Amino acid sequence: MRVSVDKDVCACTGTCALIAPEVFAIENHSELVVLDPEPVDDTLRDLVVEAAEQCPTGAIEITE
Template identity: 50%
Template sequence: MRVDVDRDRCCGAGMCALEAPEVFDQDETDGLVVVLLTEPPDTLDDVVRSAAEQCPSGAVRLRE
């Protein structure tokens, strides 16, 4: 799986970072999403999918 984000669409809610802190963080300056792992290990698939589903702005996109 590959993780892509649209920072222009991000509203800084932080749901992704709460759900999958191994993969997502928030920028200290503007609070927007930062991807730590663009290709996380398969063991994180479930939490990464959950993080994408919980994103209120739809800024997190996954490619299989």
């Protein structure tokens, strides 16, 4: 799976970084980064899906 974040849509709430810190992080207090190089390890799939579902702005896109 691959994951990307639309930075124009992301509100930097940090929700995804709390759910899946192996993949997402907030840097410099205001910039969301995807840490894990693509493709994301399948063992993290459930966490990434949950992060996308919980993202309040729908900024996370998952593709297979």
